[in-house]
Amino acid sequence: MQAIIDLLDQALTDEAPLTIMDGGMIRDGYNVELDELRKIANGGKDFLVEYQIEQQKLTGISTLKIKFNNVFGYFIEVPRSQIEKVPEEYKTKQTLVNAARYITPKLKEYEDKVLGAEEKIKELEYKLFLELREKVMHEIKKIQQTADQVAILDILNSFAEIAHKYRFSRPKLSEEKKLRIKNGRHPVVEKLTDDFVPNDLNMADDQRFILLTGPNMAGKSTYLRQNALIILMAQIGSFVPADSVEMSPVDQIFCRVGASDNLSEGQSTFMVEMQETAYILSNATKNSFIILDEVGRGTSTYDGVSIAWAISEYLHDKTKANTIFATHYHELNDLIKGLDSAENFSMAVIEKTDGVVFLHQIIKGGVDKSYGIEVAKLSGLPKEIVRRAQEILGKLEKEELGKVAQKAEQLGIFGETKIVEKVISKPSLVEEEIKELNVNALTPLDALQKIDEWRRKI
Numbered sequence: 453m454q455a456i457i458d459l460l461d462q463a464l465t466d467e468a469p470l471t472i473m474d475g476g477m478i479r480d481g482y483n484v485e486l487d488e489l490r491k492i493a494n495g496g497k498d499f500l501v502e503y504q505i506e507q508q509k510l511t512g513i514s515t516l517k518i519k520f521n522n523v524f525g526y527f528i529e530v531p532r533s534q535i536e537k538v539p540e541e542y543k544t545k546q547t548l549v550n551a552a553r554y555i556t557p558k559l560k561e562y563e564d565k566v567l568g569a570e571e572k573i574k575e576l577e578y579k580l581f582l583e584l585r586e587k588v589m590h591e592i593k594k595i596q597q598t599a600d601q602v603a604i605l606d607i608l609n610s611f612a613e614i615a616h617k618y619r620f621s622r623p624k625l626s627e628e629k630k631l632r633i634k635n636g637r638h639p640v641v642e643k644l645t646d647d648f649v650p651n652d653l654n655m656a657d658d659q660r661f662i663l664l665t666g667p668n669m670a671g672k673s674t675y676l677r678q679n680a681l682i683i684l685m686a687q688i689g690s691f692v693p694a695d696s697v698e699m700s701p702v703d704q705i706f707c708r709v710g711a712s713d714n715l716s717e718g719q720s721t722f723m724v725e726m727q728e729t730a731y732i733l734s735n736a737t738k739n740s741f742i743i744l745d746e747v748g749r750g751t752s753t754y755d756g757v758s759i760a761w762a763i764s765e766y767l768h769d770k771t772k773a774n775t776i777f778a779t780h781y782h783e784l785n786d787l788i789k790g791l792d793s794a795e796n797f798s799m800a801v802i803e804k805t806d807g808v809v810f811l812h813q814i815i816k817g818g819v820d821k822s823y824g825i826e827v828a829k830l831s832g833l834p835k836e837i838v839r840r841a842q843e844i845l846g847k848l849e850k851e852e853l854g855k856v857a858q859k860a861e862q863l864g865i866f867g868e869t870k871i872v873e874k875v876i877s878k879p880s881l882v883e884e885e886i887k888e889l890n891v892n893a894l895t896p897l898d899a900l901q902k903i904d905e906w907r908r909k910i
Contacts, residue, residue: 744777
């Protein structure tokens with residue numbers, strides 16, 4: 453490539469003009485004719501200075517000036533008070549209120565020469581540029597091959613640098629369908645915080661669908677994205693942000709995350725969400741990886757739960773791709789009981805007297821609380837709004853418990869509404885609470901099974 457490099461160094465200036473028609477792109481010394489024209493154009497500046505001094509002395513008009521504009525070209529400007537001193541050879545070009553403008557044969561000759569030279573310079577530079585481009589085109593295959601190799605080196609160097617700098621590990625590929633990520637991290641989010649919490653992911657044929665519940669701000673969306681990014685990085689040849697990764701290659705990664713709309717075409721956020729989900733269901737295979745975030749939230753609760761439930765069953769039973777489905781619909785926790793290769797996971801939360809603490813840790817099992825008001829409190833909403841929201845929530849929950857108790861009595865499940873309220877308000881009953889219920893003197897295990905049966909019926 454040295455010959456073409458030398459040619460370009462010799463021909464082109466270091467600072468190119470904005471367009472190839474402006475001139476100034478060919479270096480001095482590259483073309484003899486161009487150098488001569490530039491001498492004429494540049495040398496003319498000295499001529500103007502000398503000619504102005506000469507005319508001032510000849511006419512005795514010290515205020516005489518030589519000027520230029522795009523309409524009249526070059527001209528001699530004389531104040532009106534000095535017009536009587538103007539020689540006969542001056543030809544009037546324009547008369548102004550305070551001055552008169554003239555041209556002389558010598559100045560006209562200079563104008564033709566200089567302006568002609570500048571125009572010829574631009575034309576010649578463009579011609580030389582086209583010739584240069586033609587010469588480079590003969591080497592285009594070699595240039596493209598070199599660019600490809602440099603690009604690969606640049607990518608591999610970047611991979612190596614970030615792998616070393618950020619403690620990435622080498623992923624291990626497997627022919628057996630599996631996805632095991634140990635202490636996975638989000639490669640971007642972990643740079644924005646000093647206490648990023650890593651998480652594991654284990655998926656295989658016997659656990660290919662994960663339902664992930666938990667409140668906002670707990671880290672569900674980050675967990676979804678980090679696993680998709682780890683898979684993507686592994687398959688483009690990079691080390692990955694995790695302690696270890698063992699995985700089978702995927703054919704596609706599908707993401708239904710975030711909220712967007714297309715109002716210009718009359719499509720709501722929910723419509724766009726459904727279209728994107730439909731695309732996933734139509735194109736994903738058992739070798740794909742899918743992340744879904746809050747699918748169904750754009751419509752009413754019952755509609756949303758029903759749609760999310762049906763989509764989950766389809767992905768589990770038909771598509772059979774590794775899928776992580778994050779949702780606020782706690783009703784979907786019961787869905788997992790009917791799916792052989794599905795599991796409930798949630799984001800760990802610690803409840804304290806003064807609020808909640810999000811641990812950003814993935815744990816097995818679902819949750820049935822949203823902690824929405826606690827999140828609102830953390831976001832900085834005024835205390836009076838948070839307090840009023842808590843009052844309204846308590847009222848709504850009490851009304852809902854009353855409806856549930858009434859429904860239970862209508863079904864003849866049991867007569868004491870206190871038991872119903874305790875079952876609904878504390879779904880995760882521990883052994884001591886079961887004993888307190890003393891339901892028909894059942895054993896704790898039998899009581900728990902009976903309560904689950906009642907809750908499903910209600």
